[in-house]
Amino acid sequence: xxxxxxxxxxxxMNVVDSEIVASILIRNGLIQTYNPQDADIILLNTCSIxxxxxxxxxxRIKQLGSFxxxxxxxxxxxxxxxxxxxxxxxxxxxxxxxLLAGPDxxxxxxxxxxxxxxxxxxxxxxxxxxxTYADVLPFRYDSNGISAYVSIMxxxxxxxxxxxxxxxxxxxxxxxxxxxxxxxxxxxENGFKEITLLGQNVNSYHYRDIDFPALISLLAKxxxxxxxxxxxxxxxxxxxxxxxxxASFPNIAKSIHLPVQSGSNEVLKRMNRKYTRDDYLEKVYLxxxxxxxxTISTDIICGFCGETEEDHLQTIDLMKEVNYFxxxxxxxxxxxxxxxxxxxxxxxTDDIKSRRLKEIIDLQQKISYMLNKQDIGKIFKVLVEGIxxxxxxxxFGRNSQNKVIVFAGDLTQKGQFVDVEVTNCTSATxxxxxxxxx
Ligand code: SAH
Ligand code: SF4
Ligand code: F3S
Numbered sequence: 001x002x003x004x005x006x007x008x009x010x011x012x013m014n015v016v017d018s019e020i021v022a023s024i025l026i027r028n029g030l031i032q033t034y035n036p037q038d039a040d041i042i043l044l045n046t047c048s049i050x051x052x053x054x055x056x057x058x059x060r061i062k063q064l065g066s067f068x069x070x071x072x073x074x075x076x077x078x079x080x081x082x083x084x085x086x087x088x089x090x091x092x093x094x095x096x097x098x099l100l101a102g103p104d105x106x107x108x109x110x111x112x113x114x115x116x117x118x119x120x121x122x123x124x125x126x127x128x129x130x131x132t133y134a135d136v137l138p139f140r141y142d143s144n145g146i147s148a149y150v151s152i153m154x155x156x157x158x159x160x161x162x163x164x165x166x167x168x169x170x171x172x173x174x175x176x177x178x179x180x181x182x183x184x185x186x187x188x189e190n191g192f193k194e195i196t197l198l199g200q201n202v203n204s205y206h207y208r209d210i211d212f213p214a215l216i217s218l219l220a221k222x223x224x225x226x227x228x229x230x231x232x233x234x235x236x237x238x239x240x241x242x243x244x245x246x247a248s249f250p251n252i253a254k255s256i257h258l259p260v261q262s263g264s265n266e267v268l269k270r271m272n273r274k275y276t277r278d279d280y281l282e283k284v285y286l287x288x289x290x291x292x293x294x295t296i297s298t299d300i301i302c303g304f305c306g307e308t309e310e311d312h313l314q315t316i317d318l319m320k321e322v323n324y325f326x327x328x329x330x331x332x333x334x335x336x337x338x339x340x341x342x343x344x345x346x347x348x349t350d351d352i353k354s355r356r357l358k359e360i361i362d363l364q365q366k367i368s369y370m371l372n373k374q375d376i377g378k379i380f381k382v383l384v385e386g387i388x389x390x391x392x393x394x395x396f397g398r399n400s401q402n403k404v405i406v407f408a409g410d411l412t413q414k415g416q417f418v419d420v421e422v423t424n425c426t427s428a429t430x431x432x433x434x435x436x437x438x
Pocket of ligand 1 (some may be wrong): 046049050162164165199200201232233259262272299300301330331333334335395
């Protein structure tokens with residue numbers, strides 16, 4: 001029997017996709033190994049979002065290719081976004097590769113793997129308008145047994161001008177709601193406590209007459225013992241109904257990832273984000289009004305085509321206005337064939353991008369620290385996930401606001417919701433204690 005090994009890069013969608021691939025291969029009689037040196041088949045599930053993601057994966061392939069010297073039957077494959085994005089070019093650049101498979105053909109992998117031989121490399125990057133792998137129960141091989149991702153849709157139709165995802169993942173499609181409910185039921189029966197619903201734009205989920213607020217309300221109502229999170233929300237589609245659902249169900253987390261990308265209307269327009277700075281801020285105010293204890297996180301790109309110093313200051317100003325508790329921050333990286341690559345010059349120099357990135361990272365760190373300090377003295381319910389990486393006498397978990405809290409305790413509490421009082425903090429972590437005067 002053949003063994004396979006999967007390594008995952010990129011976003012949470014890819015984490016689930018690797019679990020789907022593992023499930024499909026195991027169902028077809030293959031055996032999963034967690035050591036690439038023991039594998040007959042090595043698959044890298046890949047990301048194309050920025051060039052450095054692709055560079056890392058290419059050098060990893062070169063490294064893994066050397067295993068072919070000791071194991072001539074080893075098959076090496078790139079699956080996922082990078083296979084879809086670069087296609088045959090990868091066979092030319094990386095002759096070690098035997099297989100390229102896009103994100104919508106994973107059901108065919110067992111068949112494809114049989115057809116590969118020394119003379120026959122295989123590429124299949126067909127995208128589908130329907131595939132959601134609704135009936136494939138992901139094999140959660142790397143899970144902590146407490147938190148699980150559940151994919152509720154695939155693809156993206158937004159075509160933000162900088163982004164490759166609509167090309168690598170194809171058209172947006174929503175998964176059958178009953179298959180989502182069944183998967184959550186099975187997770188609940190298996191002891192999971194926290195479910196994160198995943199899609200590139202969960203706010204546009206639509207299956208028959210069920211939209212995203214209806215789906216998450218249904219889940220929250222039927223599974224009162226599970227905590228629900230979701231990502232990612234596109235600001236243009238964030239509805240009042242979703243905010244009301246978040247406000248009314250205690251088991252929908254009081255935290256939202258709401259990528260803004262830029263604080264400047266001119267830049268947002270060129271990015272094709274379809275909202276203005278004011279539209280965005282209005283949603284933030286509504287979130288804060290209806291859910292006073294909510295935390296908001298974001299993604300920011302600096303140095304996008306034509307970004308002036310004034311545009312950059314608008315982003316800085318918006319960060320101060322919103323007070324994000326956390327942000328992913330990137331320098332703009334031009335991706336071939338995207339709308340921005342075709343239409344606009346990548347005209348902000350790398351030095352300026354680096355300086356602007358440093359300014360937003362420094363500011364974000366200050367804001368995170370300031371917000372964390374405001375939590376000192378507060379008591380939160382925390383879902384315990386495991387032992388702290390830094391100190392084995394401490395455990396960690398996250399509160400509803402998605403902040404990590406570290407505190408004294410032991411693994412017997414893993415998977416429980418416990419009350420923790422915050423006593424101290426850094427910019428990244430809250431520090432707390434369990435035994436306080438209630
Ligand atoms: N669907 C999600 C984003 C997925 S990509 C959403 O719309 O929020 C994650 C983040 O990568 C994006 O939010 C963006 O900030 C960043 N990103 C995407 N393309 C990029 C590029 N070409 N250069 C730099 N950052 C990029
Ligand atoms: Fe990319 Fe925009 Fe789609 Fe997010 S919403 S995946 S940034 S095109
Ligand atoms: Fe990367 Fe594909 Fe996700 S490009 S960010 S792995 S959807």
